[in-house]
Amino acid sequence: MDRRVLKTKQALRVALFQLLDTKTMTTITVTELCRAAHIDRRTFYIHYDNITQIFEDYELELSQQVRQALTGSFHNPTILLHTFDHILMANYVGLRLLCLNTTHLVLIDKLKTMLFNTMCAALTPPPTPRQVIIIRHICAGLMDTYVYWFKNPDLLTYEQLNQINHEVLQSHLALL
Structure with missing residues (x-):
């Protein structure tokens, strides 16, 4: 997998877990996740359809x-x-x-x-x-x-x- 893709997915995962410290998965928006990960929404949607797919990637990796x-x-x-x-x-x-x-x-x-x-x-x-x-x-x-x-x-x-x-x-x- 391309290093840039790995870096983007890792940034999204880190941001997701940071947000999960104070919010539930269902209350996190794509906009705030992207802001926390320092990427734009377009980049998010290139890799994922929704936020739960980030956690599914995490599960798959584990x-x-x-x-x-x-x-x-x-x-x-x-x-x-x-x-x-x-x-x-x-x-x-x-x-x-x-x-x-x-x-x-x-x-x-x-x-x-x-x-x-x-x-x-x-x-x-x-x-x-x-x-x-x-x-x-x-x-x-x-x-x-x-x-x-x-x-x-x-x-x-x-x-x-x-x-x-x-x-x-x-x-x-x-x-x-």
Whole structure:
């Protein structure tokens, strides 16, 4: 992809997450998003039809990162957590804003669903109903621990959170 396109899309994503700090996705206008991203509306409409497509791009990118990282290492909790840690740190500001603002719970649910679908797709053969429930529990649990940690940062360190998640994930993966 052209560097200019990447730069424009990144500017729009950063601006979107900045605006999500104080507004909901449905109340953000294209004009204010473009103003915050320092681009014009015409440029916006070259790349997107609406604002939600920016978040959909973000979801797709996260999904690709997770899918790529899970290839061949699905049952290894260390690699799985390292993957989540890498994705979290690469998208820290955006995820933090989503987690701290209760009006964005729908977006968090979309990320949980994306993670769930990606993990199910990584299993071969396709998961059994039992495995589906376990994977759903893993995805919801991991996302919820990050949400809780963002809302209560003084409760424990990020390293402690990762250690606890590792232990819980290890026990859940053993059930698969």
